Amino acid sequence: MQLNKNIAVSENGFIFNPVSGDSFSTNPIGQEIINLMKEQKDRKEIVKILAEKYATEEAILEKDLADFFQMLLSYQLINSHD
């Protein structure tokens, strides 16, 4: 899973797509996920990393990640889901 080319991510959670001109904001965990994507981590690895760090269950993380990726897709920040 890869962010589309040219997508700019700032340190405070702002995301800019120079192709469409759209900008977005995300919360700290959303930013963390985007950074992990930039490090080429795949979905499973991301779930594992977050599960170790946060007080929640993997099933919930999986569900929320799926939703998050769906939104990235709808905003044309990624091209495919998996």
Added chain:
Amino acid sequence: MAKLSYERPVIQKLNTGSMNKFGTRTEYAPVSHIEGVAVKDIIAEYGSPVFVISEPQIRKNYQNAVRAFKTRYPKVQFAWSYKTNYLNAVCKVFHQEGAWAEVVSIFEYKKALGNGVPGNKIIFNGPDKSEEDLILAIENKSLIHIDHFDELYMLIEVVQRLKQKASVAIRVNMDTGVYPMWDRFGFNYENGQAWNAINKIMSHPELELNGLHCHIGTYMLTASAYATAAWKLCDLALNVKAKWNKPIQYLDLGGGFASANTLKGSYLQGPDIIPSMEDYAEAISSTILNFGFKQNELPTLFLETGRALIDDAGYLLGSVIATKRLSDGRRATIMDFGVNLLFTAFWYNHKISPAQEFSHHTEDMVVYGPLCMNIDCIRESVNLPLLSKGDQVVVHKVGAYNMTQWMQFIQMRPNVVMIDGQNRVHLIRHKESLDTMLQYEHLPQHLEKFEL
């Protein structure tokens, strides 16, 4: 190492071009306690969802309203509108504060009697009073407010047969400049119907015309409508005095003062636009005081205020069942309470607060109830923190009409608790169970057995 608390990831598009001139009010300030009692403790003990009523808030509202009127007008009497919330504990708080009872059915009437309200301090309104109901009201010397000519003729027949007097008033409907006009209850002022009814009553000595009543509408956003209503009742009263030399004892201006809820479709928030109790009191009092009654014939002012006295004393606590994403990308949150419990969600955009801390990140969402029915929507669009399954919320200003108009549909009705002035929590209505429902069902014998 302790794990960090989790908030689900969210990403939102920033719309810079389309500023809303009213701004979007977010409702994410958490409300973790009600009258000093933790929301999570109430839910742990009484379940979710659960209605919570603040006794101190009711008393405060009542005392404020009484003060607003009594500082402007010498003779004022409130009567608690039972239909607004007729849980006995709620009614008794109002009665302890000095309110009489205002009822619109024999069921409510008997509830008021059962609560210990003397018969002559019960106002009996409404279009549905049977002959039997009228007899009971006459014997108890209650204040019978006549709604239509059929009731008037029945009442005449009854008092003549019983050879007893009845204390009566008529409900008057009228044009107060607010539309739609409520003309289905009572007798019309403008077309002379009210005056005809008065003439009919005055020709029967068994009927004692003590009062004139109106209830011009509900959630009235202009205080001046009450000045118009008071003027028209005063006009009728002084015409009665002129024709029969009979002073009218009381004018009942009904209910209808707005509570601080926000009506659906309104950009402006309820608290910013509703008249204050003082505004209503000033409009009504100054009209009556300036009308020309003799000092010793000034009528008592009755008020049947409902929602404005109880809405903000009621809360509904609930929990998130699930969150999902709709096909158009919108977030949907499903709560364990719906329109089955929150009838007023059809009129109001009820404020919903989370009961626990969240980050400042929020999202727009639609809030649904648990019913498997399309109508079950609590908020079509609201900005809230990133709620997840199990999170608890507080719905505000639900004290009026919900605990009477709730429906047993798909789900059963939950516990209702009251928090008193010492922060003690009392169960005032037990939640329903399957047994509650089955109590009323009967099964014909031939339907008992089947095989599948």
